[in-house]
Amino acid sequence: MLKSMMTAAVLGVATLTTMPAAALAEDLTGKVVKFGAIVPASGPFAEWGRANTVALKMLEKQVNDAGGINGAKMEITIYDDGAKPAQAVSMLRKLADDDKVLAVAGPATSSAAEVVFPVANELGIVSVSQNSSKPGVAAANRPWAFRNTVDEAKLATVVVPYFAKTFNVKTAAIIYDAKDATASSAGTKIFPKLLADNGIENLDADTPISFNTGDLDVSAQVTKLRSLQPDAVVLSADYSQAITVLREMKRQGMKTPVVGSTQLMSSAILAAYPELPIVAPTTFFAGLDVPAVKAFAEAATPLMRAEKNLPKTIEPSLFDANIYEIVSLFVQAVKETGVTADPANLAADREKIRDYMASESDFDGLGGKVRFAEDGDAIKSFFIVQAMDGKWTSLETACSSPEAGACDQ
Amino acid sequence: MGVSIFIQQVLNGLTLGAVYTLIALAFSLVMGILGILNLAISEIFMIGAFVGFSLITAGVPVWIALIGAMIAAALVSIVIARIGYEPLRNANHITPMLSTLGFSMILQNLATNTWGSDPMQLTLEGWLETRFSFGLVSLSVVQIVVFVVTVGLCVLTALLIQRTDIGRALRAVAENREISRILGVRPRRMILVAFALSGLLAGAAGVLVGLHYSVITPYIGVEIGLKAIAVMIVGGATNIWGALLAGPLIGILEVLTVAYGGAAMRDFVVYGFMIVILLVRPQGLLGGSSKTSGGRV
Numbered sequence: 059m060l061k062s063m064m065t066a067a068v069l070g071v072a073t074l075t076t077m078p079a080a081a082l083a084e085d086l087t088g089k090v091v092k093f094g095a096i097v098p099a100s101g102p103f104a105e106w107g108r109a110n111t112v113a114l115k116m117l118e119k120q121v122n123d124a125g126g127i128n129g130a131k132m133e134i135t136i137y138d139d140g141a142k143p144a145q146a147v148s149m150l151r152k153l154a155d156d157d158k159v160l161a162v163a164g165p166a167t168s169s170a171a172e173v174v175f176p177v178a179n180e181l182g183i184v185s186v187s188q189n190s191s192k193p194g195v196a197a198a199n200r201p202w203a204f205r206n207t208v209d210e211a212k213l214a215t216v217v218v219p220y221f222a223k224t225f226n227v228k229t230a231a232i233i234y235d236a237k238d239a240t241a242s243s244a245g246t247k248i249f250p251k252l253l254a255d256n257g258i259e260n261l262d263a264d265t266p267i268s269f270n271t272g273d274l275d276v277s278a279q280v281t282k283l284r285s286l287q288p289d290a291v292v293l294s295a296d297y298s299q300a301i302t303v304l305r306e307m308k309r310q311g312m313k314t315p316v317v318g319s320t321q322l323m324s325s326a327i328l329a330a331y332p333e334l335p336i337v338a339p340t341t342f343f344a345g346l347d348v349p350a351v352k353a354f355a356e357a358a359t360p361l362m363r364a365e366k367n368l369p370k371t372i373e374p375s376l377f378d379a380n381i382y383e384i385v386s387l388f389v390q391a392v393k394e395t396g397v398t399a400d401p402a403n404l405a406a407d408r409e410k411i412r413d414y415m416a417s418e419s420d421f422d423g424l425g426g427k428v429r430f431a432e433d434g435d436a437i438k439s440f441f442i443v444q445a446m447d448g449k450w451t452s453l454e455t456a457c458s459s460p461e462a463g464a465c466d467q
Numbered sequence: 468m469g470v471s472i473f474i475q476q477v478l479n480g481l482t483l484g485a486v487y488t489l490i491a492l493a494f495s496l497v498m499g500i501l502g503i504l505n506l507a508i509s510e511i512f513m514i515g516a517f518v519g520f521s522l523i524t525a526g527v528p529v530w531i532a533l534i535g536a537m538i539a540a541a542l543v544s545i546v547i548a549r550i551g552y553e554p555l556r557n558a559n560h561i562t563p564m565l566s567t568l569g570f571s572m573i574l575q576n577l578a579t580n581t582w583g584s585d586p587m588q589l590t591l592e593g594w595l596e597t598r599f600s601f602g603l604v605s606l607s608v609v610q611i612v613v614f615v616v617t618v619g620l621c622v623l624t625a626l627l628i629q630r631t632d633i634g635r636a637l638r639a640v641a642e643n644r645e646i647s648r649i650l651g652v653r654p655r656r657m658i659l660v661a662f663a664l665s666g667l668l669a670g671a672a673g674v675l676v677g678l679h680y681s682v683i684t685p686y687i688g689v690e691i692g693l694k695a696i697a698v699m700i701v702g703g704a705t706n707i708w709g710a711l712l713a714g715p716l717i718g719i720l721e722v723l724t725v726a727y728g729g730a731a732m733r734d735f736v737v738y739g740f741m742i743v744i745l746l747v748r749p750q751g752l753l754g755g756s757s758k759t760s761g762g763r764v
Contacts, residue, residue, distance in 0.1 A: 104579055267730075273690065274683075274690070275722075278476055279730065298584075
């Protein structure tokens with residue numbers, strides 16, 4: 059039952075477009091279609107990379123069990139960059155030059171994407187990040203760079219006024235990870251501006267409160283936050299660092315509602331301070347009441363929990379959904395654009411995938427339609443969610459593009 | 468409010484400093500007696516934290532978890548001594564240090580593969596949750612436990628080194644390995660004892676950190692370990708009480724710098740202070756003259 063549901067979901071995700079595709083479809087029987095992926099399977103974000111790997115292997119099996127791509131077997135070569143930018147560049151070169159893959163999903167982090175994307179442009183291969191959300195990273199590296207994520211600034215523009223209204227916020231204090239590219243950008247630029255735009259007094263505007271990636275002791279920072287007595291705390295940090303702050307807030311008895319970016323989205327956050335309202339935007343969460351999401355979560359969750367290096371309580375994250383969508387989109391591109399999977403046509407095949415990514419507007423992702431704007435970032439629906447009773451609950455749905463009907467089903 | 472917040476920050480600094488003290492002692496036991504910097508201590512501390520966390524999560528009482536983690540850390544330390552130090556003891560000073568650096572990488576990878584890279588969280592229950600509030604100042608039972616255990620272990624270590632046969636043997640080996648052998652001391656055994664004691668202290672520090680912050684990752688060792696080295700240098704590697712003085716001093720200095728100057732200034736101030744001490748009093752605040760520091764075995 060589950061298998062048939064998943065096959066249906068994959069077919070829905072990966073082969074949605076109809077008539078024009080059939081006209082261009084190549085018979086690839088007997089060939090191998092190769093994609094690459096760069097994930098952080100070791101280092102500080104190892105959980106992300108390992109869960110990404112499970113999602114990709116699941117997709118590979120689903121596609122091949124369903125007959126492959128126009129008869130060809132799909133292979134995903136997955137490399138670990140340890141969340142190190144230099145290593146990510148090496149992996150991209152290896153995938154492009156040695157493994158001769160058609161397109162690459164990854165790298166994950168913004169700091170890796172900032173150095174990998176220019177190399178993708180040089181090599182002429184599509185690189186699509188599954189995590190990066192620091193503003194402008196794909197836009198600075200067109201035309202081969204894409205991100206299946208939404209710029210944090212676009213998300214925060216909707217989240218901050220909603221949060222302010224819901225929790226009657228007049229004053230706020232920001233705490234951010236100064237060594238994380240995305241967190242620092244959001245903490246020093248995006249959130250201060252949005253607080254001002256929404257008439258919220260930023261209590262630590264003159265002396266910003268920050269910490270560094272890897273810090274375990276943030277007691278001084280939280281005591282300082284407490285002394286400011288804000289109505290809300292803006293927490294701009296990746297979830298693993300945010301947990302340290304939330305735990306310290308709990309230890310010091312601080313009960314101020316928290317708002318943050320997509321970086322907070324993790325099941326691990328739910329256990330950090332269950333009594334505290336924590337609000338964040340996301341394009342996916344495992345509890346979303348959408349058939350494709352349910353099928354994906356039901357198939358991926360047991361596989362992830364069976365991995366010995368992943369927590370037994372893990373659920374697929376938005377980054378797993380993102381990388382699953384990215385490779386599904388590659389699959390659809392091969393099916394519909396006449397990609398030959400012939401090593402002699404590698405450059406032309408890669409261009410076809412790039413052009414398809416840039417022009418496609420009818421791809422059904424897990425949480426809704428996905429397409430890419432001119433800046434290389436995804437246009438998709440997103441949800442404002444709150445950590446509540448040990449799970450994420452959707453409060454509001456919005457579209458990352460102000461364009462009318464951009465996210466319509 | 469200003470005074471209350473200042474007092475709270477000092478308490479934060481004292482707690483942090485207590486942890487630094489124990490790890491600094493672990494460093495100085497090996498440094499002072501064997502004359503090498505065992506860089507794996509940072510990760511032995513981390514392993515102690517994970518073992519303690521795992522035991523507490525499995526329902527083992529905190530005190531037993533503390534002892535269990537100390538023993539586990541001591542065993543890891545002994546393995547490092549046998550494989551990473553002993554075969555290299557006649558090599559250049561830098562060689563065993565690099566060997567321990569290699570072990571620290573292995574331990575970090577081992578922890579990532581065993582417990583994952585996600586933060587491991589602990590929910591404190593019962594008496595460990597208790598907090599005492601005095602206006603804006605609050606002090607938890609766990610903080611008191613951290614202070615008491617730290618001071619207790621410092622006193623026990625000092626008594627062991629200064630008043631027992633093992634301590635005398637350790638000091639004899641530190642002074643001159645060959646003469647100590649003539650006097651009946653077995654240097655190889657004493658090397659293992661020094662490493663084991665160092666592991667016990669680092670393991671205890673790991674459990675205390677886990678209890679206090681309720682969250683650990685496989686990457687907590689590096690940052691705290693480097694600060695502990697600074698504490699050892701500031702306090703004096705040859706004096707146990709030096710760590711007990713310098714730990715809280717560095718802890719408070721660090722916390723007040725973050726609170727009143729910003730996190731960006733923290734490392735500049737802490738390591739700047741260490742460099743000043745190295746320049747004006749290289750033996751540390753309570754260290755003897757450089758001639759009294761342990762010779763290398």
